[in-house]
Amino acid sequence: MTLSILQYGDPILRAKGKRIDQIDDRIRELAANMLETMHEANGVGLAAQQVGEALQLTVLDVSQVEDRPSTMRLNGKEADPKTQMPLVLINPQIELSDATETGTEGCLSFPEITGAIERAASATVRAENLEGGRIEIEAGGLLARALQHEIDHLNGILFIDRMSSVAKAALASRLKRMQKETRRGRAKDQQAVSETTL
Numbered sequence: 001m002t003l004s005i006l007q008y009g010d011p012i013l014r015a016k017g018k019r020i021d022q023i024d025d026r027i028r029e030l031a032a033n034m035l036e037t038m039h040e041a042n043g044v045g046l047a048a049q050q051v052g053e054a055l056q057l058t059v060l061d062v063s064q065v066e067d068r069p070s071t072m073r074l075n076g077k078e079a080d081p082k083t084q085m086p087l088v089l090i091n092p093q094i095e096l097s098d099a100t101e102t103g104t105e106g107c108l109s110f111p112e113i114t115g116a117i118e119r120a121a122s123a124t125v126r127a128e129n130l131e132g133g134r135i136e137i138e139a140g141g142l143l144a145r146a147l148q149h150e151i152d153h154l155n156g157i158l159f160i161d162r163m164s165s166v167a168k169a170a171l172a173s174r175l176k177r178m179q180k181e182t183r184r185g186r187a188k189d190q191q192a193v194s195e196t197t198l
């Protein structure tokens with residue numbers, strides 16, 4: 001089942017995700033729905049906050065991106081990123097390299113907005129998978145960037161927070177408008193819910 005993707009202005013996008021202590025049917029179903037939602041939206045990553053759940057859960061898939069390569073080591077061994085996708089990461093912890101790289105990013109919660117974001121060139125992520133096993137991913141290229149973007153979401157951090165102040169100032173009025181529209185839409189949704197429950 002595809003889920004609706006929350007847009008900038010929704011307060012859940014600013015919530016820090018709760019640690020997942022037990023991987024039960026609800027988490028498995030949420031992860032499956034998030035994968036379906038991400039693929040349908042042609043995204044390379046989706047965090048639980050973006051579908052309204054403040055949890056330490058994210059899904060990624062860089063296998064369809066041809067022009068921005070990724071490198072990956074999985075549990076200490078060289079791995080082909082394409083065959084390891086999609087990834088479902090639970091309670092991820094990230095360690096960043098000192099070297100940085102600037103690249104273009106977009107976000108499913110910010111339709112039509114992209115920006116140049118400076119991030120660590122490589123990253124190591126330790127997480128649990130859906131089976132509860134521990135995995136370690138050392139990533140470079142697009143996968144490193146996507147992991148940082150998604151794990152930021154899990155902590156309530158958005159890519160606009162990492163834009164230069166000049167870029168952010170240029171987007172200010174669009175962001176304000178988006179925030180307003182999201183809040184108005186949400187107020188309407190809540191009204192609809194209360195009307196049907198009455």
Ligand SMILES: [Zn+2]
Pocket residue numbers: 106107108109149153
């Ligand atoms: Zn995003």
